[in-house]
Amino acid sequence: MPKRPAAWVLGWIGALCLGQGVSAQQLPPGPGAEVLTNRCLICHDADIVTSQKLSLTGWTNSVAKMVRWGSQITPEERAVLQPYLAAHFGPPRRSSGGQAPQPDTAAGAATYQRACLSCHDADIIEQQKLSKAGWTNSVNKMVRWGASVMEPERQPLVDYLYSRFPPR
């Protein structure tokens, strides 16, 4: 019996399915997207991948199973794909405190440093996990309580806090 009897069958079925699923353009960008398209989406629609919430270990095990089941993915491709999957389709985040702020939140970050950290330490803020509405309410309360946040600074601050400390 050949080692991977089903590989050509899976590829053939996948070819029939192409065009029905999520296209590579809709996947989060990165070198993993190309591997995902070429090696996974030939058999699967993207939804079965994007609906998972697996750790790197979980994704490594899943890809290993797919290899046992006939995937032709190479070890080099796995080294790219598995971290990509864990980064974009990983478990809900416990904490986002260590993340670097996105460039477009620099204004909010500056307001955070100046207006929030003058009275609080970061600890009380970093433990929160609020929706954008929740952050808006919190910032509005602090402004009522004397935080020196000018009106044009308010929305960038909310955006920054939400980007760093979202629900998880």
Place this chain on the structure above:
Amino acid sequence: MAAATARIAPTGLNAQTPGAAQRYGKEKLIVRSMRPPDFETPVALLDSFITPIEHFYVRCHMPVPQVDAASWTLKVGGEVDSPLSLSLDEIKKLPAHTITMTLECAGNGRAFFEPAMAGIQWEKGAVGTARFTGARMSDILKKAGTRASALNVEMHAADRPMGTQPAFVRQVPMTKAVHPDTIIAWDMNGQPIPLAHGAPLRAIVPGWEGAYSIKWLNALNLIPRDSDSFWVATGYRYPNRRVAPGAAVDARDMEPLRGMPVKSLITIPANGAALAAGKINVGGFAWAGENDIKAVDISTDNGATWQPARLTGEQARFAWRRFEYTLNADKAQSYLILSRATDSLGNMQPAVSQWNPSGYLWNQYDSVRVEVKGA
């Protein structure tokens, strides 16, 4: 339940980190916030009936004030016949009364609610039990001559808000204020109340959520209405009906929190412990605000069946009660140990805590998971 067992405080939050809680004598606590100081007790340190002061949680809305006990006065005014200003020595001459009380922050367990809400993300340890000694609030009010028009006692304190934050003013209804176990305390666990816990005078309103027991107390103002303080009119309120998680609740449908609900906490074994097969001692505390604990039951089959735990040790009206249970863990497997307390009125801990906008009164079954290896 899974959320309750899965979330363990990162060690980096402990107060040993540079510049943290040493100055409050709270090195072993989890720092939730340094400014203002909010420190949580790790569950392992809650394994004694009386919580030592160095392990007692700290909750502040504002910076800890400077206090001078020698010049401290407690003013009593409003709906009284003769307004008073009492020194600490004058208060200490009144008959002393000692209360053993389990004090718990209304937001203890907030971190477990989904969706999350703003606030200190307490897990299990914003609770502790202490002995407080002081004068009865009723004796002090009697000296001033309470008028029949008095409906509530506003309690004012010496902590000063940051910015334009409202001052931390709370109210207690007259009926609770004159309860013989409501005191104005100067002593905690046999020593003058430490600064972080409200030196030199603290209201002790037993059985009610912790924020009634206000620290650095310096004035009682009797009023013929409800206080308009933010911390009465808006804060510490709870929906008058069950609401869906995440729901917005109209302020008119919110009512003040009072007594704390029935609850239990497993203090041994530790969550995540690896244990040898055989008899495992399970222990912890159960409490129910103003009510007594009638029973604590333990389940090791995910809540399908329950066995009674033994209630042991000291029994005090407003304090938690020790429970003990011997688990015969003869099989090498993972055990989820659940505890469920029932109070003297028949109220039982729920399987699922009721979500509410401020994340108060988390009291679902407590749970600890342990891994049992072959003997």
